[in-house]
Amino acid sequence: MNKPSGFKPYYFKTLTSTNDEAKRLARKGLDKILVISDKQTKGRGRFNREWISGLGGLYMTIVLKEKNLDKARYLTLIATVSVVKTIKKLTKLNALVKWPNDVMVNDKKICGILTETISGKENYALVGIGINVNQQTFNKNISNKAVSLKIITHKNYSLNKLINLIITNFNLLYNHYNNKNYEKIIDVWKKYSHTLGKRIKAKTISGVYIGEAVDVDNDCNLILKLNNGKLKKIVEGDIFTV
Numbered sequence: 001m002n003k004p005s006g007f008k009p010y011y012f013k014t015l016t017s018t019n020d021e022a023k024r025l026a027r028k029g030l031d032k033i034l035v036i037s038d039k040q041t042k043g044r045g046r047f048n049r050e051w052i053s054g055l056g057g058l059y060m061t062i063v064l065k066e067k068n069l070d071k072a073r074y075l076t077l078i079a080t081v082s083v084v085k086t087i088k089k090l091t092k093l094n095a096l097v098k099w100p101n102d103v104m105v106n107d108k109k110i111c112g113i114l115t116e117t118i119s120g121k122e123n124y125a126l127v128g129i130g131i132n133v134n135q136q137t138f139n140k141n142i143s144n145k146a147v148s149l150k151i152i153t154h155k156n157y158s159l160n161k162l163i164n165l166i167i168t169n170f171n172l173l174y175n176h177y178n179n180k181n182y183e184k185i186i187d188v189w190k191k192y193s194h195t196l197g198k199r200i201k202a203k204t205i206s207g208v209y210i211g212e213a214v215d216v217d218n219d220c221n222l223i224l225k226l227n228n229g230k231l232k233k234i235v236e237g238d239i240f241t242v
């Protein structure tokens with residue numbers, strides 16, 4: 001079995017959240033490690049939402065020591081693209097990236113990314129990746145919007161194989177990140193976009209906006225063209241196709 005190139009894996013049977021453990025290990029000074037757990041008791045997503053984390057899913061966090069965290073939002077895009085390329089390679093399914101942090105298959109969510117940062121004397125980015133892989137079912141509340149690889153293909157997948165491929169893909173794009181070649185990252189993201197060109201409803205703290213998703217800018221914001229023709233920058237929020 002190949003090893004995730006350039007990263008040292010730390011495996012656990014159960015954790016509250018791989019992001020919590022990643023934070024603990026980063027605070028000890030560890031860099032370029034992967035925190036992986038078979039399940040999580042308090043898996044979380046954006047806005048502190050619950051991430052259902054039973055056996056069969058993939059839960060891991062990539063720990064990176066960074067000089068600067070200004071462009072850390074790119075790490076989320078890099079992670080989503082890495083997962084998309086991995087799913088496409090292993091399954092031939094048409095996986096796509098949904099702004100800002102999701103991977104979709106058949107219009108349902110199969111993966112979410114939670115990037116958190118630690119800033120201080122040393123800065124860290126913690127890129128948490130949750131993928132629905134071998135789960136057979138989901139409860140009624142989420143089964144209309146979430147799906148696993150197993151539910152679609154009726155096959156089981158090796159989590160280690162997925163991890164190794166994700167890391168290979170991540171490393172390629174992370175090189176562009178280190179070379180400040182952010183445009184290249186956006187270009188690749190656009191190639192797999194589930195969002196651009198669609199009519200979108202964006203729910204943000206400042207209100208709800210409806211328009212066509214026309215671009216992602218160089219700060220990773222989504223640009224909507226509203227009905228009145230004006231462009232609206234969406235920095236954070238949830239988006240839905242309408």
Ligand code: BTN
Binds near residue numbers: 042044051060
């Ligand atoms: C989201 O969709 O809002 C993001 C979900 C991120 C889930 C992953 S699972 C591994 C890591 N640990 C967590 O607690 N969350 C992330």
